[in-house]
Amino acid sequence: MNIRPFYSGSKIISGRGALDTLSFELTGVNARKPLLIAAENERAAEKAVIRALKATVTVIGGICRCRNGEENPAKTIVRTFDSLGCDSLLAIGNADLINAVKTARAELSFGRPPAETDFTRPLAPRRAVAFVTVAVLTPEPGALPDELILDSGARIPSPAFYPDAVFIDPRVTGKSAAVSRRGETAAAALFSAVFALSDAQSHPAARACALAALQQISEAAGTRSLPEQTRLIADARFLSKTALTGSRFVPEIAAAPFLDGGKNPAETLKMLFECAFPALSFAKDDLIHSLMNLVPDESAIDGDEQTLRREFEAAVLRLTERLLPESGNKKPTRSGLSEAAEAVRRSALNKEQKDGCLRMLQNLMEAAE
Amino acid sequence: MTVIKKEITPGKKPFKSLYVSVMLWFVGRALAAVSKIDKEVRDEIAALPEGCLIGMAVFPFGYPGFKAPAMFVQKTDGNRFRYIGTRAGSRKPDFLITFKSIEAAMLVFTFREKTVEAQAYARFTADGSLAVACTFVRILNKTEILLLPKIIAGRAVRRYDRQERKHRKRICLYARTLAGI
Numbered sequence: 001m002n003i004r005p006f007y008s009g010s011k012i013i014s015g016r017g018a019l020d021t022l023s024f025e026l027t028g029v030n031a032r033k034p035l036l037i038a039a040e041n042e043r044a045a046e047k048a049v050i051r052a053l054k055a056t057v058t059v060i061g062g063i064c065r066c067r068n069g070e071e072n073p074a075k076t077i078v079r080t081f082d083s084l085g086c087d088s089l090l091a092i093g094n095a096d097l098i099n100a101v102k103t104a105r106a107e108l109s110f111g112r113p114p115a116e117t118d119f120t121r122p123l124a125p126r127r128a129v130a131f132v133t134v135a136v137l138t139p140e141p142g143a144l145p146d147e148l149i150l151d152s153g154a155r156i157p158s159p160a161f162y163p164d165a166v167f168i169d170p171r172v173t174g175k176s177a178a179v180s181r182r183g184e185t186a187a188a189a190l191f192s193a194v195f196a197l198s199d200a201q202s203h204p205a206a207r208a209c210a211l212a213a214l215q216q217i218s219e220a221a222g223t224r225s226l227p228e229q230t231r232l233i234a235d236a237r238f239l240s241k242t243a244l245t246g247s248r249f250v251p252e253i254a255a256a257p258f259l260d261g262g263k264n265p266a267e268t269l270k271m272l273f274e275c276a277f278p279a280l281s282f283a284k285d286d287l288i289h290s291l292m293n294l295v296p297d298e299s300a301i302d303g304d305e306q307t308l309r310r311e312f313e314a315a316v317l318r319l320t321e322r323l324l325p326e327s328g329n330k331k332p333t334r335s336g337l338s339e340a341a342e343a344v345r346r347s348a349l350n351k352e353q354k355d356g357c358l359r360m361l362q363n364l365m366e367a368a369e
Numbered sequence: 370m371t372v373i374k375k376e377i378t379p380g381k382k383p384f385k386s387l388y389v390s391v392m393l394w395f396v397g398r399a400l401a402a403v404s405k406i407d408k409e410v411r412d413e414i415a416a417l418p419e420g421c422l423i424g425m426a427v428f429p430f431g432y433p434g435f436k437a438p439a440m441f442v443q444k445t446d447g448n449r450f451r452y453i454g455t456r457a458g459s460r461k462p463d464f465l466i467t468f469k470s471i472e473a474a475m476l477v478f479t480f481r482e483k484t485v486e487a488q489a490y491a492r493f494t495a496d497g498s499l500a501v502a503c504t505f506v507r508i509l510n511k512t513e514i515l516l517l518p519k520i521i522a523g524r525a526v527r528r529y530d531r532q533e534r535k536h537r538k539r540i541c542l543y544a545r546t547l548a549g550i
Contacts, residue, residue, distance in 0.1 A: 015490075020470040024428050033376075040371070053379040055386060055471050057429040060377040066370050076370045084374060 014168035019048060019134070022167060023056030029130040029164045031088030033061040035081050037101050039093040040067045045136050045172045046092055061086035066097055074103035081108060081129075088130035091163075092172075094137050102148050102161045105131045109160070115150055119158035134167045189236040190217055196243035209243035385471050386427075390438040390455075392478040393425055395546065396512070397440035397452040402545035403512045404449040406538055410511055413504050414448040422453070423505055424462040427474045438474070452549075464497030464505060480517070480525045484509060515542050 013021060026034060038046045050060065062084045066073045077100065081089070091101040106114040109125040117123070148156045193213040216236035223229045404410050426439035441453040441462065468474040473492035476482040484506055487493060495502050510526040515538055523529050532538065 017472065020472040021491075024469040027429070036377075050377060050379060055382040056379065057432050057435055058379065060379070062375065063373040063377070064370055065373075070370055073370055076372065080372050080374070084376075 010162045011165045012168065013165060016170050018167050018169040019052040019171060022049065022052050022132075022134075023058040025165050025167075026058050026088065026090070026130070026132060029088070029132070030128065031090075031130040031132065032057060033059050033086050034088040034090035034130075034132070035061050035077070035084060035086040036063045037077060037089060037091045037093075037097065038063065038065055039097050039136070040065045042092055042136055045134065048169075048172050049090070049092055049134055060090075066093075066100065068096070073097075073100040074107065077101065077104035078107050088132065091131070091133045092136060093133075094135065098133055098163075099149050101131065101133070105129050106148065106160065114148055114156060115152075119156050119160060123160065131163045132165045132167070133163045134169070134172060136172055185237050186217055186220060186233045189213055189233065189240040192240035192244040193217070193236070196240065209239045213237075213240035213243060382471050385475055386436075386438055389427060389471060389474045389478055393438050393440040394455070396425070396509075397442055397454075398546045398549060399512050399516055399542060400442050400508065401450045401452040402542050402550075403508070403515060405545065406541050407511065407515070410508055411448040413508050413511075414444055414450065416504055417444050417501060418463065420444060421464070421501065422457060422460060422462045423501070424457055424465045425468075426465060427468045427471055430467060438471075462497070464495070464501040466493050466495050466505075468493045480521050483525060512542075515539055 011025070013025065026032070036046065036049070038049075046063070046065075053060070062080055064073075064077055064080055077089070080086075081104070089101050089105055091098055103114055106117065108129045109127060110117050110123060111126045146157055146159055146161050148158070148161050150156065190213075193210040196210040213236040216232045216239065220229045220232035220236065223232060404414055421444040422441060423443070424439060424441040427437045429435045430437035430439050439455050441455070441457045442450040443453050445451045468477070469492060473487065476492065477484060477487050482490075482492070488495070511530075513525045514522045514529060514532060515535065516522075517525060519529065
């Protein structure tokens with residue numbers, strides 16, 4: 001029951017129950033009447049997909065069932081697509097079938113076969129054809145979804161071959177290996193951080209969080225110790241989520257005047273707590289679940305509220321410590337922290353959040369002394 | 370290649386839709402009732418903008434020709450909520466929670482998953498100000514604690530806060546919710 005969407009070229013929605021969001025995601029890419037393309041021997045997966053579309057707006061325009069080793073399936077797909085007036089392609093399968101659907105999509109989008117198209121130059125599609133796949137086996141980490149393999153054996157790499165969304169649901173993939181939670185979380189953190197950084201309206205506090213997240217991910221990639229890697233990725237997820245939520249959903253953050261390169265740590269802290277704390281409280285829940293999912297042995301954290309709370313406070317402290325060196329001050333000043341505490345008292349946080357903030361500031365003050 | 374040239378219109382889930390509709394109707398009226406009997410909730414509502422319209426719906430709510438469960442409440446004078454109904458009319462809600470599927474809504478409304486857990490697992494989209502979202506979730510949690518027995522409420526909210534005069538408030542809340550006063 002744990003869905004965790006992340007981006008890796010395509011939007012990847014994995015976890016049990018991921019298929020339930022199929023119609024929602026299809027609508028998001030303007031697909032209301034997809035042509036279903038499935039492998040002949042994947043009837044169970046086909047049924048699962050049709051069942052998942054119940055009580056939604058999506059209508060399946062028709063079905064193409066491909067046999068193994070069939071010649072030119074892409075041509076049949078293109079003909080059927082046009083004759084049935086479909087608007088998107090929904091593929092269930094792996095390898096050859098996906099390759100055929102990629103070929104068909106390229107032909108439908110650009111009006112000519114991919115072998116005759118120059119993918120090294122930027123291309124404007126003649127019409128937008130959404131392409132969504134439902135994996136029947138968990139894809140290998142090294143799989144390249146942006147490559148098209150021609151009949152001649154030649155490979156064409158292009159981002160044009162990325163599916164719009166990929167669904168990996170254990171109801172369909174069965175017993176094949178599950179996607180690594182650690183990898184998924186790191187990918188999700190990376191995406192959120194990049195998204196927050198690329199948002200022109202991001203507040204400096206949000207940008208600082210995003211940069212810190214990127215640093216954590218790069219550190220995690222070079223770490224061999226599994227618990228250390230887990231901690232780094234969980235922190236990165238927390239930081240990036242805060243950055244993304246803060247940059248996108250808190251109007252006060254977007255409207256706040258640009259801080260002077262974070263030169264004043266008291267001001268940075270004040271803004272962080274005043275503006276970003278609602279985001280942090282959301283991120284906290286996410287952090288807790290990230291920890292639950294990431295720690296291989298759940299008994300290690302006992303699911304205990306107090307332990308999780310301590311983890312959260314430690315993460316906030318780490319975040320604060322990371323922000324402060326950027327301002328040129330290794331330690332926060334007492335007056336700066338007093339100002340931040342005053343800002344917290346004046347803010348619209350609830351009592352519990354205020355207490356949490358003040359306790360953390362108290363810890364920082366003790367550390368500063 | 371076998372080609373089936375016919376449209377397949379996926380069926381409906383009438384029982385799940387009905388259950389979620391009833392739950393949303395009940396929650397909407399309970400939100401209105403709890404704002405009349407609980408001062409803490411009124412204090413929370415005071416922080417919301419005047420006339421703030423808040424809704425909860427299930428995808429494909431808002432698509433012409435499709436019926437989907439939904440409920441809307443609006444802030445009125447005296448820092449209270451008024452249950453508007455299942456449609457918001459022409460006005461765009463200030464804050465709208467949309468469950469991505471009826472299955473996701475079922476998980477939350479059968480109390481198998483907490484609201485924050487559902488958020489962490491991307492079961493719904495929240496469209497609107499984050500400050501309103503935080504306030505609304507706190508009010509929702511308070512309402513669930515007052516409405517449900519502890520054993521069930523413990524599964525619906527992340528932290529179960531003890532309430533003063535809980536049983537008295539609960540009786541009052543059920544009476545007002547069912548009578549719509």
